[in-house]
Amino acid sequence: MAIEDLNRIVCESLTKEYASRRQTTKVLSGINLTIEGNEMVLIKGRSGSGKTTLLHLMGGLIRPTSGKVKIGRFTVSELPNHELCTLLSDNIGFIFQNFNLMPTYSIYENIEIALAPKGYDNRETKKIIEPLLEEFGLTEKSSTLPSELSIGQQQKVAVVRTIAKKPSVIFADEPTGSVDPETADEIIQYLKKLRKENRSTIVIATHGSFPEEQADRTILLENGSVRV
Amino acid sequence: MKYIAKELRRHLYRTLGGISGYTLASFFVLIILSISGSNKSGSTGILQNTGTHLVVYIPTDKSSCKSDLVKGAVIAEGMNTLMLDIDLLYTIEKIAGVKDAAPYLRYEMYHDDYEKYISIGGIDTTSLATFTSVCAPSNIVDGRFLSRLDNEILAEEAFTKAHGLTVGDTLKIFNGRKVLTGIVNSGIKPAKADFYATIGNVRYLLQENLQCQAPGFDMNIVLVEVEDPRVQDHVIGEIRSLMHNFSVSTFMCYEPAYKVMNMINKTSSGLSLMIFIFLVLFSAKTQLTAIFERYREIGILKSLGWSDSRISMQIISISVIQATIGLVIGFILGVVVINLLNNQNLMLFDYIEFRFKYSFIPIVFLLSVTGALIASMFPIYRIFRTKAGDIFNRYM
Ligand SMILES: Nc1ncnc2c1ncn2[C@@H]1O[C@H](COP(=O)(O)OP(=O)(O)O)[C@@H](O)[C@H]1O
Ligand SMILES: [Mg+2]
Numbered sequence: 163m164a165i166e167d168l169n170r171i172v173c174e175s176l177t178k179e180y181a182s183r184r185q186t187t188k189v190l191s192g193i194n195l196t197i198e199g200n201e202m203v204l205i206k207g208r209s210g211s212g213k214t215t216l217l218h219l220m221g222g223l224i225r226p227t228s229g230k231v232k233i234g235r236f237t238v239s240e241l242p243n244h245e246l247c248t249l250l251s252d253n254i255g256f257i258f259q260n261f262n263l264m265p266t267y268s269i270y271e272n273i274e275i276a277l278a279p280k281g282y283d284n285r286e287t288k289k290i291i292e293p294l295l296e297e298f299g300l301t302e303k304s305s306t307l308p309s310e311l312s313i314g315q316q317q318k319v320a321v322v323r324t325i326a327k328k329p330s331v332i333f334a335d336e337p338t339g340s341v342d343p344e345t346a347d348e349i350i351q352y353l354k355k356l357r358k359e360n361r362s363t364i365v366i367a368t369h370g371s372f373p374e375e376q377a378d379r380t381i382l383l384e385n386g387s388v389r390v
Numbered sequence: 391m392k393y394i395a396k397e398l399r400r401h402l403y404r405t406l407g408g409i410s411g412y413t414l415a416s417f418f419v420l421i422i423l424s425i426s427g428s429n430k431s432g433s434t435g436i437l438q439n440t441g442t443h444l445v446v447y448i449p450t451d452k453s454s455c456k457s458d459l460v461k462g463a464v465i466a467e468g469m470n471t472l473m474l475d476i477d478l479l480y481t482i483e484k485i486a487g488v489k490d491a492a493p494y495l496r497y498e499m500y501h502d503d504y505e506k507y508i509s510i511g512g513i514d515t516t517s518l519a520t521f522t523s524v525c526a527p528s529n530i531v532d533g534r535f536l537s538r539l540d541n542e543i544l545a546e547e548a549f550t551k552a553h554g555l556t557v558g559d560t561l562k563i564f565n566g567r568k569v570l571t572g573i574v575n576s577g578i579k580p581a582k583a584d585f586y587a588t589i590g591n592v593r594y595l596l597q598e599n600l601q602c603q604a605p606g607f608d609m610n611i612v613l614v615e616v617e618d619p620r621v622q623d624h625v626i627g628e629i630r631s632l633m634h635n636f637s638v639s640t641f642m643c644y645e646p647a648y649k650v651m652n653m654i655n656k657t658s659s660g661l662s663l664m665i666f667i668f669l670v671l672f673s674a675k676t677q678l679t680a681i682f683e684r685y686r687e688i689g690i691l692k693s694l695g696w697s698d699s700r701i702s703m704q705i706i707s708i709s710v711i712q713a714t715i716g717l718v719i720g721f722i723l724g725v726v727v728i729n730l731l732n733n734q735n736l737m738l739f740d741y742i743e744f745r746f747k748y749s750f751i752p753i754v755f756l757l758s759v760t761g762a763l764i765a766s767m768f769p770i771y772r773i774f775r776t777k778a779g780d781i782f783n784r785y786m
Contacts, residue, residue, distance in 0.1 A: 180783075223693055223779030243698055243774065250778075251695020262690045262782070266400040275393070279695045323694075 168234040169199030169330050169363040171220055176229035178215055189215045191386040192229070199234075202357055202364040204372060207383030213367035214259055216383065217333045220365065221254050222246050233331060251279035255329030259336045259367075261320040263308040269295070270304045273323045280327060294322045298348065314341040321349050325356055332356070334366045350376055394707045405712060412716020413723065415668065415761070416754050420724035423750050442489070442622065443523045444614035445580050445639045446482070446629055448472040454610070455497065455602040459565060462499025462600065464610035465509070466581070467639060476608040478632070485628045487621035492517035493609035494524065495592050496583055499564070499600070504553060510543075510564060511583035512592025512609075519613040525576035525586055533557035533572030536588055543568035544586040547575040565599035580639065581611060688773060689781030702770040706763065713762035717755055 176193040179186045189212040197203050207213050218224045220231050222238040231239040236249060255276075256262075263272050273291050282290070295301045298318045308316055317340060324332060334353065338346035354376070356362050366372055374380050382389040398405045445466065453463030453470045464471050476493065483491045495512035513520045515536050520526070525544070527535040536542050543563070545555060550573050555561070559570045563585070576582055587595070589609065596602040614629070616622045626638050691701055728746050776784075 218779040218782075221693075222777075224777055224783070247692075247695055247697045249695070250693060254695075256693055258693075258782075262686075262693065264687055264690060266687075267396070271396070275691065275696075276694045278393075279697065279700070 167199060169361070170232075170234060171195075171197040171331065171363060171365070172230075172232040173216075173220065174230045174232075176216075176219060176231060177227045178212070178219060178224070179227045188386060190219070190226075193386075193388055195381065195388055197363060197365060199363050200357065200361045201379065202354070202377045203366070204374060204377040204380040205365060205367045205383055206370065206374075206380050207367075209369050211383045212386060213369075213383055214335055217256075217335055217365065217367050221256055221331075221333050222249065223256070247279075252327070253330045255324035255327065255332045257320050257324045257332065257334040257337050259339070261308075261316050263316060263319060263323075265308060268305045268307060269300060269311070269319050272308065272319060273326050276323045276327055290326055291322075294326055297352075298322055314345050317341050318345065318349070321352065325352065328356065328360050329362060330360065331363045332365070334364065336368055336371065337366060339368065339371045346371070394704055394711070397704065397708055398711065405708075408709070408712035409716045409719070412713045412758055412762070413720040414716075416717045416720025416758055417724045417727075419754050419757060420721060420746075420750055421727065423753065424724075424728050424745050424747075442616040442619055443519070443580060443640070444616065444622075444626065444629070445523060446612040446614055447610055447637055448474070448633065448635050449637050455596060455604040457499075457596075457600040457602045459600055460499045460501075462497060462507075462602075464496060464604070465498040466496060466611050466637075469637075471610040473604045473607060474609050474612065479609070479612055481632060482612055482614060482629060485625055487617050487625045487628075488614055489617045490518040490615040492519035492523075492613045493589055494520070494581060494611040494613050495589050495596075495609045496581065496611055497564075497592065497596060497602075501563070503562075508549075508563075508585065509583035510585040510587060510592055510595070511581065512589035513586055515588055517613075519615040522615055523579055523581045523613040525574045525579065525582070529574040529576040530572050531575045533570070535572055536586065537571075538588070540588075540591050540594070541567060541569050542571045542587065542591075544572045544574050545570055546582065546584055547573050549584045564595050566595060581613060685781055685784075689778045692773075692778035692781070698774050701773055702766075705769055705773075706766045709762040709766045710759055713758040714755075717758045721751070721754065 173193050173195040176190055176195075177188070178190040179188045193216065205213050205216060215224070219226050220233075220238070222231070222241060226239050229239070230237055233249070233254070236245070238246070238249070241249065264275065267275065270291060273294070274287055277287050277290065292301070295304055298321070300315065300318060300322065303311060303315065308319065311319065317337065321337060324334075332353065337349050337353070341349070350373070353364055357364050366377065447466040447469075448471055449466070449469040450472050451470065454473055455462070455464045464473065479491055479493050482488060492514040494514075496509060497512075498507050498509040500506070501508045511524055513524055521528075531547055536544060543561065550556070550570075555570055557570055557573060561568050561570060568587070574586070593607055597607060614625065616625050622640065626640070629638055630636055688701055692698075725746055
């Protein structure tokens with residue numbers, strides 16, 4: 163199988179409803195979508211349109227109400243816990259909208275925990291993390307807590323944590339939504355570099371802050387459906 | 391492993407909370423165990439003054455040991471009694487559960503000077519059964535206890551007060567002369583008399599001074615000290631089987647004391663169980679609050695590809711480490727407190743002996759670790775069940 167096939171994401175009639183006691187909200191209804199391997203795709207929609215939900219579904223973080231998600235030969239939406247876990251540690255990287263940094267861990271440790279399941283030793287880990295911190299200007303913050311950083315810096319840490327393990331599929335949820343233009347550009351350039359060097363597939367959710375011209379394609383999300 | 395230490399350090403208050411929970415639980419379990427562990431020795435402690443004592447005699451409707459000189463008889467608990475042979479004493483001493491048995495010769499006669507019946511008890515001055523049931527050297531309030539001299543006599547304090555007697559007085563009593571060598575206040579004892587002398591002296595006095603007639607001139611009462619209140623019924627049964635018309639009286643506190651012992655037995659196992667449940671609940675609670683705080687972090691770890699078993703191991707380890715530290719502190723605390731309670735002899739615990747045994751260590755450790763494991767079960771179940779994204783949705 164070519165790497166393009168391995169990193170291809172396919173959504174088939176993907177539906178997601180959030181059920182609470184009072185009501186069920188249908189967020190996505192019957193999404194059919196293919197993202198090719200090594201493609202860089204923007205998923206654009208207003209806030210509340212279901213972008214985050216779609217990303218989490220594609221990465222197997224939540225289960226669809228119906229339909230399927232496939233990444234390469236894996237049916238992510240039906241994968242048993244332990245296989246999904248391997249997929250998440252080795253192939254899939256999330257950059258979360260709210261960063262999801264561990265509040266009691268230092269910046270270095272926050273990145274380290276992403277590499278921990280891969281079984282690197284301390285030296286190898288250090289060799290991966292230090293150049294990245296350097297590149298994003300975070301070296302001095304290495305041992306501080308996330309709460310002591312600016313939002314922009316936290317965003318960078320979230321990016322570094324995800325790209326450190328060089329995942330073959332990256333889901334980036336509003337990665338430039340809360341940073342200044344220069345930082346945004348830094349992040350964009352790095353994602354592009356990873357795409358080129360690592361042949362990663364990159365899926366970016368944005369409500370508009372991410373420049374469309376940087377992506378191969380923009381998918382519009384509206385009323386729970388896609389418009390290409 | 392690295393992250394476990396980190397977790398413990400990072401969440402210092404949570405960790406300390408967890409540890410203190412286990413500390414308290416281990417401490418209480420240890421105290422409770424040490425009470426129930428000391429039941430045997432505790433019982434003699436409790437019952438030294440309350441009723442491991444039996445008074446054995448044969449009641450009769452005729453007065454034995456009659457004298458032509460005075461109006462008197464051998465009396466036990468207000469009843470006329472038969473005289474007993476010394477062999478009976480040896481037989482009773484051999485019954486299992488009997489700690490000590492002593493002969494007792496108790497005589498009552500009407501005395502004109504006092505215008506009432508007065509009593510004299512002939513005692514074996516070296517026997518424990520005598521001390522617990524009649525009077526002991528420690529009951530002396532004035533003068534001294536009996537020696538072997540044949541003219542010595544002791545009197546109960548109340549009697550001496552009523553009749554103005556003091557130590558050193560020579561009394562014309564029981565048809566002879568006796569020197570009052572000591573005054574006793576023997577308190578609540580089942581077989582008291584107004585006067586005491588050695589049993590040999592009293593035998594002599596009855597035979598020679600009062601010229602009583604009675605076969606087998608040894609004693610009319612056997613005093614029995616039982617090893618443990620729980621074998622008391624057995625001992626009573628054995629004695630009764632020796633002779634059907636034996637009257638076996640127990641000191642009046644025997645019943646309650648007996649019940650107290652059983653109560654302590656029951657309460658301590660009940661308490662242990664309660665404490666165990668408390669320990670599990672408490673630690674489950676600390677684990678749970680910790681889990682809710684940690685839930686988001688667990689979601690993050692899961693989204694980064696940490697396996698469920700790896701996260702669970704972390705939770706179990708944290709829980710077990712807390713339990714172990716808590717256990718050690720609780721144990722040290724417990725041992726110190728046990729020693730304090732025993733040494734200082736606080737009035738409250740006068741009758742309970744706390745006894746530490748090394749065998750408690752594995753018991754408390756097992757309880758603690760079981761508690762820790764049970765406590766981790768619920769969060770772990772949830773970790774396996776919940777997807778990372780759902781954790782974010784729910785706990786953000
Ligand atoms: N756990 C949830 N329970 C109920 N409704 C939810 C939940 N998560 C998201 N939603 C709803 O689903 C819709 C889409 O949310 P989301 O995927 O976060 O959109 P976006 O990322 O495009 O802003 C919103 O209306 C939101 O209120
Ligand atoms: Mg969103």
